[in-house]
Amino acid sequence: MNLPLFKRAALQFRFRKELVLPALAVTLGLTLTTHLVISCAGSRTVVVAPPSIRGAKVVGSKTCATCHESISKKFSGSVHSRIHPVAGAEGVNTSCESCHGGGSLHVEAGGGTAFHRLIVNPGKSSEACFKCHVGVHSEFRLPSHHPVLEKKMNCVECHDPHGHDIKKPAGGLGLARLNQSCAQCHREQTRNFVFEHEAMREGCTTCHQPHGSVNDKLLVQRGANLCLKCHAQVPGASGRLVIGKADHSLFLRQGNCSTSGCHTAVHGSNIHPKFLY
């Protein structure tokens, strides 16, 4: 769609007004800190507090790479490679221990066992992830949520923290297929249909908030707003809601598009192009 230039500019301006304060704060902060760092150049590390392991010290990602070679090779391209815990030595690349905790005990023992893992494994417990992803932690406490805090799922079932699993979102391009993370459990919704809801082609997160939501079924919104974001037709006479060239005003008094018992086959239908069944 080609919008007139002034409309695009107006849209941008509306957004920029909201961004002014954060942008100013960031610019100011960046300027000051850049001045400071240039005047006291030293370690290149960027820190977060790593998970605590009693008696363990940071050894650096190079040490981890001696055994965990396949992960280390691609890790520099992943999102998580940008963060480091407090470094043990200047310039030491320490990303692994940002999430797994200091590795010295693990290294000295030549690995871990079921009883003495000596390392934090976020794949077993998501607490290490929540140290940074504070907002996501709160989302898992909303009334409708995936059971991560209940320990029936964990973060790595859907996300690849190292950025090289071809089937998970953080994997980026590597043969990643849309909705595949969700489809491994939700085959019923992601199966083939004669008439497919086109929203499925844009991904499950078009309508669902995967971590948690105040709405049933992890929906991003309740009511007709969820559907109208895409399906609202150019308005005619005021007070009439036209969707698909049909006046839906009376139907929407009873509920929303799906819950009003009409378009119930929201993921797709084998019998009806309007997803009535």
Place this chain on the structure above:
Amino acid sequence: MQSRAFTLSFGLTALSVALSASPCLAEADFTKQIRPLLQRKCWKCHGPEKAKSGFRLDSRAAALKGGDDGVAIISGNSADSPLIHLVEDEDMPPKGAPLTKQEIVLLRSWIDHGAPWGTVAKPNPPAGAVKPPQAEEATQRENAPTLPAGELVDLVLPPASGENVEFARDIHPLIQRKCAKCHGPENPKSRFRLDNRASALKGGAEGVAIIPGDSQNSPLIHLVADQEMPPEGEPLTQEEVTLLRAWIDQGAKWGGVSDTPDFAFSLAPTRQWFSVDGNEQKFREHSWMREGWTGGVGQLTLESWLDPDTRVTAEGSAHGPANLDLTLALNRQEVGFVRGGVEQFRRYYNNYGGHFDPFAISDFKLDQELHLDTGCFWTEVGLRRTGWPEITLGYEYRFREGMKSTLHWGQSTQGGETRKIYPAYKRIKEDVHILRANVKYDWAGLLLENNFMAEFLDLETQRYEVSPASGGAVPDTFTTIEDSHEAFQFSNTFSLQKEIKDWGLLSGGYYYSHLDADAAFRQSTMNGMGALVVGQHWFAQPIIHDWSAHIFNLSTRLGPWEGLTFSGGVQNNWERQNSVGSSTLFFGLPNAMMAIPPFFVSRVSSSKQKVTTTEHATLRYDRIPHTVLFAEAEFEQGRIDYFERDPGALQGFLRDTESRSRDQDYRAGFTLSPWSRVSLNAHYRYRQQEDDYDHLRNEAGGGANVGFPGFILGRDLETREFRTRLNVRPTPWLRVFLTYQMQATDYRTETDAVTFGLPSDTVGGDHLAGEFDSRIYSLNVVATPWQRVALNGTFSFHDSQTRTANNGDPAVEDYEGEIYSILFGGSYQLDDKTDISAHYTFSQGDFSQGNTAEGLPLGIEYRQHGLQAGIATQIGDNLRAQLQYQLQHYGEPSSGGVNDYTAHGVFLNCALNWK
């Protein structure tokens, strides 16, 4: 000043050049000058980890032997040694700074003096006759020039200590410090383990390393004395080598320290009790558990070493009637593994529908306990042997069975008003059998991987929905919708990955998948007793799907530039699906063969072909002190051709659409940490998705289509996102974490005109269909102000608004509201054995709507509190007990209070350990 510096610099350079040309050079010190030089400049590619071109420079034998390109060092003749030419021409090292003139001079000197390695000497002196360092250096100088080229030299081994060596005191800490990193139980280098005596004496891929009673001929001693081991870090001191020799000479006993324990076992039985006052189903839905007494095993861990190379492990938990998680594994070094497990959990659902306050009966409830069991059984066997392909074969059975609530609520009519609030549910039975075969092989640095999967899916669902009800508590008629779906899908992914240089990685892959599926559909209308009545009776069988996909991918990571890493790739995705089915739309009473026209028999069909190309690029730069900068861009272009046809439906339908999409996604930001106690990161993201639909044919009932779906001509989504995080540790005992996140998305839709001559007619065109704005603020504080106290608190505030083009229709109200969340917890250590803890959580959301008069308010307003308080204590060496009280309260005014509950619970856990 500048002039003096220039003169000095020129003088040094001239001196270096003069020295390099001199035929008579002072001898270089291997330990102090040459070894560090080799380590710094050469070992990365020609050291213990890698041997590019088959050439290693970490031992004299290997260095003089040369590599695939022949001899590199001719002892005593630097002028003809290819190594010198390579470094002088700056062909080596290929990356990083070349050798300085002075370094080349040193290297030439070392070669000209016979390329001695370490402390060169004649046959070993008797034990105890240690030469003073000066004497050793003198010997080295004396002997080096006379060594014939290419001859291996023996080392002067430090003598064995004359003391009685205690393994636990003298050797075990040394092994832990210097050897365990590479020679522990997990993936030991050269298959050599030093974590138990049997493995240590057995040796590794290079043969026996320790000969008890004979340190002189034990290769381990030569490796450490030669400083070949450890390959990184500080070498062993002379005193440490003497101790190691003495330990071997005294029989290499492994006393005072236990090997890895033969057997360890822990079991944590749990028992809990919950009492619920209020909506029990809602409590179950929120907490994923049932009220009353439940018990099980909180944690089971078992580990047993059958021998030093074979380990059996079991881990799991079991709780309540349907929650189980157990994994068993048998691992054997240099052979492989057998693993298996079961997992199952139960999800509960509330059995209330919607709520409409003005109705006499404002909430309806199903007389059903809704729950869905999800689980799997899996087993896999793998081959893991050094130098062999990694092969893993597996079988997995997944299932889902039970009933879940749906949001397809049935209608209730009271006082002339109809609202859809009657609860609905669905039965599900899903069985999936999955076979997997994965092979991975590192072939001379080229990593080849193939993953094959075959999946059999058998799915049956049965939806129950209420058709017109008179407003009473019991529905008059039911509609059941039965779906079945059987599918066989296989997919194969082949990928390869090659590290082309230290700074470059290239990978590519090809994915192919094919699916064949049969489906069936049946819709029946029944009365409250379950008997068929006059109404819609639709069925379709068979429905056949044929789907296949090809994906090609090429990705790379490049980093030849100092601090700058580029990763990017391109992926092409091609998919095609053909579906066809016979449908019968019958209205009447099938049993009585009473059909009420119109009666349709139709052949529905669709075909879709989708081609997309995605490009992705990421830049990461980390050479600005304390800073990492990054920028990402992703583009996708797509084309979908689809054809849909349903000739027999009420209006008939035919659609042939060509759709084109363009997606662009940009993200840039930084992570900054000017001091070790502060870090700040932020990024900005802009994404635009555009879709254009060209409806080549859009027909219904033989004429132009008057309804959905061919009314959308184009869509445009623009998303802007900004996120920032500040992490501050003002003191070692306090960490503060602040985050801010905002997102704004505009949804624009372009549609057809509507010209029916009705008030609702529109001119069509482009319009702002919806807007979404969201802001999230979070604060997290972790504090340990005193050694015995740990506190953790999080506060987050989230507000969002969704506005759509409702054209003033009062039935549709904007969806906006706020969520507040608080998490606070603390623990206090009473003594070494006992600690107490307490946690409080609070969440409140208000998305309530006021469209009661003209619509159905679907927004939610809720408030929930959670409190946990408990004590845990260690009883003896092997028992830890935990007692906890829990309170949960949930209130939901927007549902008229029917979902409210208050729950009290007691939780007891005892963890027992045996070793």
